[in-house]
Every structure is written in structure tokens, then in C-alpha cells.
Amino acid sequence: MKLLISLLLTGLLLFLSCGEGGTDVAGGSEVGNCMIQGNLYYSDGHSAANAFVQLYASNDTLALKTARTGTNGVFSFDTVSKGIYNISASDSTGAVVLVDSIGVPKAVKDTVVTIADTLRAPGGFSGMAVLADKSNHAGTFVYIPGSSFMTGTDLNGQFALSGVAIGQRNLILYHAGYIPVSIQATLASGATTTLATVTLYPEDSPFPKPGNLAFRYDTLLQEVHLTWSPVALSGVSGYKLQRRHIDSAFADITPLAIADTIFTDTWNYGLQQDNRYVYRVAAVDGSDKAGIFSGPETVLIAPAYKLVDSISLDIEPADATVDGEGNIYITNGIDRINKYDSSFNLIYSLPKSGSGVELANPIGMGIDKDGNIFTGDDQGIVKFSSSGEFDGRFWNTTELGVLDQNYLRDIAVADTTVYVAHKEFIAVFNSQGHFYYKQNLLETKSIEVSDTILYLTSTQNELKLLSNLSYETIVTKSPAVFELSGGCSYPLLSGFSIDNDSVWLFSSYKTAECYIITIYKISLLGEILVKTQIIQKEYVFKILKKGENIYVLQKSGNQLLILQ
Secondary structure (H helix, E strand, O other): OOOOOOEEEEEEEEEEOOOOOOEOOOOOEOOOOEEEEEEOEEOOOOEOOOOEEEEEEOOOOOEEEEEEOOOOOEEEEEEEOOEEEEEEEEOOOOOEEEEEEEEEOOOOOOEEEEEEEEOOOOEEEEEEEEEOOOOOOOOOEEEOOOOOOEEEOOOOOEEEEEEEOOEEEEEEEEOOOEOOEEEEEEEOOOOEEEOOOEEEOEOOOOOOOOOOOEEEEEOOOOEEEEEOOOOOOOOOOEEEEEEEEOOOOOEEOOOOOEOOOEEEEOHHHOOOOOOEEEEEEEEEOOOOOEOOOOOOEEEEOOOOOOEEEEEEOOOOOOEEEEOOOOOEEEEOOOOOEEEEOOOOOEEEEEOOOOOOOOOOOOEEEEEOOOOOEEEEEOOEEEEEOOOOOEEEEEOOHHHHOOOOHHHEEEEEEEOOEEEEEEOOEEEEEEOOOOEEEEEEOOOEEEEEEOOOEEEEEEOOOOEEEEEOOOOOEEEEEOHHHHOOOOOOOOEOHHHOEEEOOEEEEEEEEEOOOOEEEEEEEEOOOOOEEEEEEEEEOOOEEEEEEEOOEEEEEEOOOOEEEEEO
């Protein structure tokens, strides 16, 4: 049976016999040279005969001198200059010895350095070294200085180093152009020590990469909320966050460094629906020089609502509304109103055939709590019952003057109260046509109403929220609030809708090939709650929101689109 592969280096005596005129192979010059002499033994006490012994400078991997032990296990190196050395030895069975940090002092005659150490069976190291800015991690040199123990990484950065003498070892990971990494690790007898993954950074990089880059995607607002861990080093003045489309190069999201470790990416920074983006972040110094970028995170900008159906209408739509049961009313703006159920089956057309009633360019529509239908034409406000029967017209000439249909703008109904938007005022009636009062408001364009709030748009394309009791303004939002980046147009506020005290409106941006329709949900205080986009070949002029559906009307092609 073979002897234990461990070697016992007992009583390694270093006799430093000084001579004259030598050269310091470890650096510098000395007046005298020295001799290193020692004995190698096996763990059972027998001499390690014919072992191969190498002398290394402690920071190098090239042997300075080599020797063989005699039958008594003795070896020697002469003419050794002042310095720090390692001695490595091995035999034909693969057993190894590494004695490090042997100090040879300034040449003094009869100086003896004695080293005693117990060595056991060799072991090995395994691990991974990756390059911070590359995907190919091959070519990193992994070695123990002052010895012949060395290896390299493969394409994935993995390495294995076997046959290494046990004990506390210092591994160096080196790749040209990168900052070397030193690892202290203890190697046990007959075992392989697995090291943690090491990242090497380029030499010209001032900072390591920020850790823990993560995101949360808000589908309703189509916003990407990004966070990362800080780089806790002096000189860090901020962070450079970059984004690229899946098929393009990385580019800075903001022109200036981000001071915090959190950022929200929105349409204002060019984010676009249905695109996939990749993010990365790096710390920067005061001159905007970036450190190593973090690993990428990929996000798909999914829409809040998707187009699920398209209905061909039997009239060209000019306006539309929805009642509490989900029935949809569409007028052609000439002489007709159609009522459809939620499946778009035609229930009836107004005025009914044979009723003797005519509509002249109906403007606006509203439904009260009993299902009565109100619209305006050149003779006043027209009322139809829930079954579609004509139920009269009303106006108040005394209080409101003679009706000029050219000044009539819109109609909205809440419960049993009818609001009529005129160019110069808002007139309020009950559902029986009794006049309540008027409120002077100039340049009203369209109107919607909920229980306590009037929603008005003006000819200046402003959205106003007012109390319907005091007509005091709650909030006014100008078009710039809703303006999109990239030159998109302002929202067309005349086509808005109300659902559960929220405003649904849209903007339309025409490109050379299509219309990009952006739909917003706005809170009572004007805060944007939802954003979504659809792309259409034809112009959109009205949206309706009811329940889970968004209805979008197109005049060309008589189409009604359904989003969910």
C-alpha cells in the first residue's frame, strides 16, 4: 500500500551560508549570497527521497531554482539573495508540499532559519470568475503566487485547480485589462473547496456595479419602477440609468445623473406600449464617468386594455352614451338615435317610425335614472321614454332666450336632473322639463355629470371639475398636463366619458400610416390613474367607459371598437 500522500516537512533547516559578490534574484543587490538547505520527510518519518523541489520568489510563478532530494531527503539551493521565497516539492505519487514566506534576510554569515510544518494530503479549489462587462468569461488566469499551482477559466468563467498543498492559500485571479482579485481560502486535506463567484472589473472603472437591480411594472399607468442597491464608496455622485429597446443599443434615460437609488420610467422618457426594454445602472463620479453596469433587467410594457372586438354599425356615429344597464345609444347627428343592448343588438331607432316626430341634427344625449332619453335639436330639448315613445320638448325662452341650435353644445343627465351646455351658460331642468336655473359659463364645449360633480371642457381644451351645487371650480387641467412626449397631440377633451367619478379621455396622434390613440383615466383631482394605447388606421372621436369595457367610436367605416 502506498505511503500516505501527505508529506511531513519536519525541521526544515535553512542554513544561510554567505558568500561574496552575488546577485539578488528576488530584487536588489547584496554583498553576499546565501544557501537554503532542508530535509523532506513522509508522515511516517521516512525520508522523502528523489522529491522534486522548486524555489520561487513569493510573488512569482516561475521557478528560480530546482533540485532533487537525496536518499536522506536533503536538498539545497545555493547563491540565494535576500528576499521572500516559497518552496514547493512533489514526488512520483503526486504528493505535494508548499512552504511559503521563507524570509532570507540581509546576508549575515552563519544565519539559520528553521521552519517546521505538518503537511497532509493535497486538495483543490473550484469556482467561477466572470468579467463584469463581457459575456465570454474565458482567459482569466487563476494561480497561487510563489508556486506552480495555476489554471484558467472557460467560456463560462469556471475553473478548477487540483493537487494543491493544503493550508491557508492566497489565490490571485488575473485578466489583462481588469483589476486583479485576491482570495484567501483554507484548503482541507483531500477535499475540494468551492469558492464564491468573483467578478473582475475593468481597470479604468471607478466603481463596482450596483447590486440588486429590480423593477415593478404598473400595468394601469404603464410605468416601470426601478430600484437598486447603493454603491457605498466615496466619489459616487449619482447613478446613470440606461435603457434599450430589445433590438437597439443602450442609451441614457436622463441627461443628468440620478441622485437616488430609485427611478420611475414613464412615457415622458419615451417609453412605448407593447415594446420590450432592457435596463442597466452604474454609479458615476463627479465627471459623469460611469463604473461597471449592473446585469440587465428586461420589462415588457403591456397595455392596461386590449382591443378585443370591432362592431360594424348600421349608422355613421356622431355621438354616443351608455345607460345604467349597459345599453348603448348612438346618434348619427342628423335625424336618428339607435339604442343597442350590450351585445349590440338593435332594440329600436328614434324617432320611431310612424310617430310623426322628426329630429333635426340632434346634439348631445343623456339618460336619466328611469331610462328616459334626452337630446337637443333646433326646437328644444327632446325627451323620449325608456320604451322609445316621444314625450315632448322643453325650453325656457323667458329665462334663456330663443334657442339657437348653433349655440347648443351638449347634454348630460344625472338622476332626474338635466344639464344643457350652451355656448354662454349651463341651463338646469328636471326630467319633466321644469326649468330650475342657469349658470353663466362661457365657451363650454362638452359636459358630463356625476352625483355631485360637473365635468366641463372649454373651447380652450381645458378640463374643469366643478361642484354642481355651487359651481365652484374643484380643479382645472390644461392640455399640457396630458401632453405626451415625442410630439403627440393634446387630448381631444370633447370626446370624454365619466365612469365612477373618474374621467376617461383620449389624445390622437397622426403618423404617416396611422393614428396612435392614447386613453387616460383621470381622478377627480386631475391625477392620471390609467394610460393605454391603441393604433388605428382611422380617426377616433369619442370614447365611452362602462363596466369593464371601453368603447371607442370611429366615423370612417362606422366602427365601434371594444377594449377590455
